[in-house]
Amino acid sequence: MEYGTQMKIKRFLRKPVVTYLFLAIQILAFVLMTLDGGSTNMVTLLKYGAKFNPYIVLGEWWRLITPMFLHIGFIHLLMNSVILYYLGEQLEGMFGHLRFAGIYLLSGIAGNLASFAFSDALSAGASTALFGLFGSTIMLGQTFKHNPAIQQMAKSFGTLIIINIIFGVFSSSIDMAGHLGGLLGGFLIATAISVPNPVKQWRNKRLVYGGLFAVMVVVLAYLGYLNTPISSFRL
Template identity: 40%
Template sequence: MIFIRYENWKSYLRYYPFTSLLLIANLVMFFILTFNGGSTNNGTLLEYGAVTNGEPFRGEWWRYIAAVFLHNGFDHLFFNSFGLLVIAPPLERILGTFKYALLYLLSGILGNIVSVSYYDKIGELTLLVGASGAIYGVYGAFLYIALFQRNMMDEASRKMLYTLLIMGILFSFAPGIGMVAHLSGMVCGFFIYGLLIRLGKQRQM
């Protein structure tokens, strides 16, 4: 089962350096928000990089990156950190740190871009934060593995992945959840992974 973590913290840091860095960055930004107005305060979120289609902030490109490291409340941080801590690490081993980082960040950024485009299309004001698009990009990559590289994933892990995806997709339709960022991040991760494995050699788990 590739989604069960057996490593101690020293091994975890050594095997998954970018995942560890992401976890630290998310925690640091959460504490910065907490002590500067609160992580659920829209003004604070906008100050530190939330994505919005509202003026005068729309079109500021740096927000599409910064928002990936911000979270709206502890629950939001907890669920995304769990996905990072437990589910994401095997992909860093499979792709290597650089390609994994590229997939993660691109999935999050593209998820935000698609989301803003969607809310512009329906004429609704939005404010977006969170690593969900990036994490769903990781899920999308694992879906590619489960479907097309079946020798790289055991049956128990495949079933667990499908369960996580079904639950995650259903959860995405709950009120207040960034459904578009989740789904577009997953689609981006699926195709980015397919592209990346054609650009170089993969590691085997």
């Protein structure tokens, strides 16, 4: 491979390419849904993988992943896309591409599991994963206490977290269980996989927080299944 080509690849990989990929997926999904009945149509949402508890109980566990890339209406897509772009620009370079992707996807799953456990409403949106990224900034703030730039970033995102939670409390259309589940999941999984310190105490901390994340997933899945008895719905 020519040197010039290698440098172009390296420059490209310095960009938040995972963020761009996630943005492309959710925009493509929105276009497809719009052409296939509309993104606010319940039948279309179910077809493309929105979170719907009865279907999850029947074995469609992929509905804990696909809602992260679906949005209900253009404003919903626009708001979450802007937030994802901004967070990705800030965080993907800090965590690295694979860790960033892991935090986003795993915290999104945790948020959707929390929604599965505590809300029976059909839902979709990247907010569960975005709150996971917010949670990861809490971890960064706790880990790099003597880094002024990271502390300022953590405080700024902390303010956004509080504003979003307050707004969610007064809005019945917001899935607070999903948001809070994503927030906690993001903090736990970011601590488990992303503390860049080889000291033994940090390795132990990773194991503890990884274990807590696993327990969280199991408990939420159990509660979701428990709260959605098959006898309570009809297909």
